[in-house]
Amino acid sequence: MSRAGTGGRREIAVDNRVFDLLSISIALVLAVHANHLPWWLTASPAALLAWRWWQRRQRHGRVPRWIKLPLLGLLTLAVIGSYGSIFGREPGAALAIGLLVLKAMECESTRDVRVAVSFACFALVSALLFRQNLVTTVVVALAVLPALATMRAMEPAQRPASLPRTLLPGLALLGATLPLALLAFALVPRLGSPLWGAPTPDEARTGLSDTMSPGNLTSLLIDDSPALRVSFDGAVPTRDLRYFRAYVMWDFDGRQWRRGRGSPEPAAPLEATQTITYQVTMVAPSRRRILPAMDIAMAAPPNARLLADHEVLANEPVTHSFSYGLRSALHYRLQPALDAQRRRRGLELPSGFNPRTHALAESWRMRYGNDDAAIVTAGLTLLRTGHFRYSLTPPPLGRDSADDFLFDTREGFCEHYASAFTVLMRSAGIPARVVTGYQGGYWSELGNYLLLRQSDAHAWSEVWLRGRGWVRVDPTAAARPERLSQGAAAALGTGRDWYDSPWLEGLRNHWDIVNRWWDQGVVGFDALRQRGMLTQFGIRDTSTRTMAVLIALTCALFMVLGLVWSLWQWRRRDSLREAFGVLERKLAQRGVVRRRGEGPRDYLARAARALPAQRDLLAQLSTDYLQLRYGADEASPEPLRAFRRAVREFHAARVVQ
Amino acid sequence: MRAWLQPVVLWGERRLPALTRYRRPESLPVSLHRRRIYIVPSGFGAGFALLLLTMLAGALNYANNAALLLTCLLGVASAASMLMAFRNLNGLQLSSLQASHAIAGQPVELTLRFTSTSSRDALRLDAADASQVFAMPAQGSVAVAINIATARRGWQPVPRLKIWTTWPLGMFRAWSWVHPDQRMLIWPRAEHSGPPPRVSALVTQRTRPRLGDEWAALRDYRIGDPQRHIAWKASAHHESLLVKDFAQPRGQTEWRLDWRELQGVEHEARISRLARWLGEAQAQRQRYSLWLPDNELPLDSGPLHYARCMNALAEMP
Secondary structure, eight states: OEEOOSOOOSSOBOOHHHHHHHHHHHHHHHHHHGGGSOHHHHHHHHHHHHHHHHHHHHSOSOOOHHHHHHHHHHHHHHHHHHHSOSOSHHHHHHHHHHHHHHHHHTOOBHHHHHHHHHHHHHHHHHGGGTOOSHHHHHHHHHHHHHHHHHHHHTSSSOOOOOTGGGGHHHHHHHHHHHHHHHHHHHHSOOOSSOSSOOOOTTTTOOSOOSEEOTTTTHHHHTOOSEEEEEEEESSOOOGGGOEEEEEEEOEEOSSOEEOOOOOOSOOOOEEEEEEEEEEEEEOSOOSSSEEOEESSBOSOOTTEEEOTTSOEEESSOOOSOEEEEEEEEEEEEEOSSOOHHHHHHHHOOOTTSOHHHHHHHHHHHHHHTTOHHHHHHHHHHHHHHTTOEEOSSOOOOOSSHHHIIIIIIOEEOHHHHHHHHHHHHHHTTOOEEEEEEEEOOEEETTTTEEEEEGGGEEEEEEEEETTTEEEEEOHHHHHOHHHHHHOHHHHTOSOOOGGGOHHHHHHHHHHHHHHHHHIIIIITOOHHHHHHHHHHTTOOOOOHHHHHHHHHHHHHHHHHHHHHHHHOOOOOOOHHHHHHHHHHHHHHHTTOOOOTTOOHHHHHHHHHHHOGGGHHHHHHHHHHHHHHHHSSSSOOHHHHHHHHHHHHHHHHHHHHO | OOTTHHHHHHHHHHHOTTTTGGGSOBOSOEEOOTTTOEEEEOHHHHHHHHHHHHHHHHHHHTTOHHHHHHHHHHHHHHHHHHHHHHHHHTTOEEEEEEEOOEETTSOEEEEEEEEESSOEEEEEEEETTEEEEEEEOTTEEEEEEEEEOOOSSEEEEOOOEEEEEOTTTSSEEEEEEEOBOOEEEEEOOOOSSOOOOOGGGEEEEOOOOOTTSOEEEEEEOOTTOOGGGBOHHHHHTSSSOEEEEEOOOOOEEEEEEEGGGGTTSOHHHHHHHHHHHHHHHHHTTOEEEEEETTEEEEEEOSHHHHHHHHHHHHTOO
């Protein structure tokens, strides 16, 4: 028994617990946005928040306006200075968290705190616009907990709890509502086209680019994030066949290889002897149109077309996780007849570059005559036996990049090899071109798919040989066979860091299975998937109206569940009372109805007078009941059972009568 | 409640008694249940819903399914908080109610006893203009005191009570009206100043201090104290001698207060004057009696007698 406190104000001022929780919420907002904002745009609001927290500890009160207004101006200037505008994703996020911290400056009433907490929820969810992988989503979902706890803490008259414990009810609430949230997620109709501007395609391009110069793949080769997931219909191709072509590059200016103008010509003739069918999922949106395909694509998937060099080009840049099915030839003859114009293009080199490479190529041409295949072999032999080293941090190359690489530095990675080799072949009069894409990958037995990371990006050459057409030649593999069999990390040889250890890599590969499940089930759950899911339940029509009806039905179902839960009252079963109720009903059938407010003793005494035949029995029942009810705090089980038996038999006695 | 809304509500209560059945007086105990608990979103709830809609539109527009999932989660959790608000009130029982003695113009303290089988937080009680917050322990009862302003003497109904909560997130406001059919008796206000009772009413009774009277306390021995007043037994446990100190009986008077003697004074003023005299008599620990047209209270003293007299005054027509 306790007595309530005497405070009774309706608009309670915010106490320290509420402000602590609010500060934690805002700090978490800063943390989840820290990844994509400049460090000072995270550090300065964090410092400001810490100062505000300390200031409020000393003395409650709003921060005066003459501090807030300059800070607001400073924030706007900082965002404009950093991004050039206040519109867009990054500047918007920077502005939002800045405003949130400024709001914390004036949080003194519940109303202020509620506005701040709502805004914090908004800012938390907006962090998912930058990254929507599983870890980020879970982190953001957990970061919502302090916000929920803040809302709770503002309610008056609570039983006291420690700060970490105040987070638990929010967790329970989110956990309990997760099933309905998932259902709502599955049923919310997806938009066919965005209502307003989607993120511009320039932003955050990842993956391969359509130009190549020695050294520009470096950032990719150390990026372990997944690029493609491929599942095959039928047998999995061996590792040496896992080449995924993206760009075919013809034009070389002495330093950079370019894809050149996309020729509108039809795809080059292809004679395939062995084909394979597979599905590719682009995990990271590349914001480019090229779709990597296994060497070599035979036809384009829907909404894409096949270019002259069998590159697959989508009609729209890929802006979110995207899947396509393809058929490719593993053994083929591509373009057995090369026309003069293409031949000229395949031999074009900028004049005045790489004289030593030219000299070497011409010496080979003299030695081998017309045997192009022998020259290719000689080139590969040079790379294999010439003490070339694989390195992700090679020394820079000068103006004559092929000369420098082949004769001086002899150190580089796939780009250097492919570029130099192609220049060498062209110098020898063999049409050649550079191809970039992905190679190798990790075969996940558990997930039954091939995972290609950005670090599996690769560059190789294609040379045209009479009678065989374009032939894939991988000069890097010639120099460092491990590159082919074990990936870029293995080719580096020495200097493995701890985070490259095999078991960690295995862990990462297994973790990717979870990510794949997330990407397929949640991130990639678009209108098409939604329709597919509903079709399994026999719902073919997926118009907005049907979805609305489905959502309404589901909500009704869960409302019923919720109502059952909320109306369920936990009552302790009182078997003595129940037994007495049975006795009451039996007596009522014989006309002795218990009156309102009549105690058990009076009632049974009255019943005994009304039913003289069973007076003794009723008197005994009355004594027993009173003894059980009032004799002790808790009725002992044995007499209780006896009483219930007696009540049951009382019924039997009546039948006899 | 806003002034312009009041006539509408009154009309509604008159025309649609079924809607307002639970706002009429009823006898205690009263349990809150689903038929008498009402829920609406609070302003904050409406604002948060708007924010969730914005988030939903943004997530759909950018085809961002992770944000959509989280928005759904927040939305469903907010909706579930409605059920929690309901559950916070459902099953709460107002078992008894007690009003303190109060004088017209001063607030009366109502003590309400709530019982519940489960624990509850952040319950609020509104009565007239006063409000109070309280929490319930599991399997327990709580006495909530609330002060209600009074204006005039006599029997007054207990005002309609509103029990409400915005637990747990403040997004929904659940409330229930309870109107106990109990009255509280407000005592009349005493006049500030006025004439003392007429001398004839004061019957002075000289009594001399008699030995054997109840002694009031023990005090240290002073030279000159009679020997037989020394408390020998008590002194045995003490360092110095102790003496039984007897209450010094003052001139004990009997105040016979009479309604009839205040002829020519206005009705309420008579009551105020009697109330003042009663107060003075009580303060001076006199013995007093009270004669009223329909009630006569014999000579007596003590707080109980005072309360009886004041009750009688308060009940005057």
